[in-house]
Amino acid sequence: MVRFEEVSLRYDAGPEILSRVSFALDPGSFHFVTGPSGAGKSSLLRLLFLGLQPSDGRFSLFGRDVAGLNRDERALVRRRIGVVFQDFRLLDHLTVVENVALPLRVTGQKGQKIHEHVTELLSWVGLAEQLNAHPPTLSGGQQQRVAIARAVIARPSLLLADEPTGNVDDRLAVRLLYLFEELNKLGTTVLIATHNESLVARFSHPVLRLKDGSMTLERAAYATSSSTAGTAA
């Protein structure tokens, strides 16, 4: 599903954020990425959704070397990845339904079919009453669920979430993680970036820990499915 081989990353002429990081995510696995603030968790996710290019090393997604993809192929790869951004990135001028429908719209689907599909998913995340609301009128927790719905509406193979529990209380945070586990059981590979160690401690999924540009794998033994990860170089 995902394979990093000695990937390094630096922004422009800045210091190295990731140094020769190697790991792999098997299909259907569930991982956390943790580490202190500034450790490079968000940057790692950005590499994964092709929002950045590594300064060194190579990695593959869905069995294809990313460096060999042209622009249109990269767009197609992105469609198989759902991303929950830390700041949600909802479009304020669109309704909740329209926001969630966007990933389907860009693939050229349209009309009633999309609407039914989106409404169904929104009721599932408890937003049946907010279908035609605009994001700024929603609470933080509601916006978060809209962002999650948008990330999963196109049934992505890989789900990336950046601090998805950053804006909600502990109880809601745990419930959101249950939601990700549900999606994982349906076959989606999940990678969640969080600095919330106590939350990570309540689950048994394997942890990729980032520190000083290096990555270590923890709790590989707890892996619920056949997830594996190589330790950092």
Added chain:
Amino acid sequence: MVYLASLAVAAALLVHQVTERWEMSLADGLTIQVPPPSEEDAGAVYSARVDQLVRLLGEWPGVGQARHLGPAEVSALLEPWLGEAGVSQDLPVPALIAVELVPGAAFDLAALTAEMRGVAPGVLVDDHQKWLGDLLVLGQSIKIGALVVVLLIIASAVTAVVFLTRTGLAIHQKVISLLHVIGAHDSYIARQFQIHALRLGLAGGLFGLCLAAATILSAGAWLRSTENEVLPDLALSLGSWSVLLLLPPATALVAMVTARITVLRSLARMP
């Protein structure tokens, strides 16, 4: 912007129309003055001489029509200077012959003048060229001035449209990058904004044009109501209106192309 550009274009087109009309009505004509009879050869001799000139002119190659202006027409022409009282029969007034030339035909003015002097010594030929020339120079400079103004306004209108479109897109940077992240192709993203810009440009352009049309029409109506004779009718021809009608689509096109280029450029910065 379209409003100002429309007004400027309208002004230029108007000047063009007017000078063209002057040219058409005056270029191909002559006025012949036959000096009034002196004491001895009054009456019959004089009018026979004028008739002879008219006949001579009518047969001259390149001349379309020659017409002796009757006393009534001459009075009408002189009225502004001599007043309502009109031209007294006693006042010696030269006979006037209006000559229309066949446009484009070869015409020998010098030979004609010599021939006419043979019939009636002292004949004066006014070929309109001198004051027409002055008028055309004036018209040309107004036209050039208007053209410069039009170009300036169009240039600033284009700049404004480009600038507004780009500012609008900067606001939509968030939308562009989100669509990019969820896997939209560049062409798809560009299309969304292109269509939007096209619509906005067209709507704004039509609005500006409507305002300009209202201004032009009411200015024309006002000029007509003042009943002045000096300024020609300010009504724009159908052709001029159709040029103005091209402005909104042109604006929309500029906005659309700007949107496309700007979106593709900002997408090129995203991996």
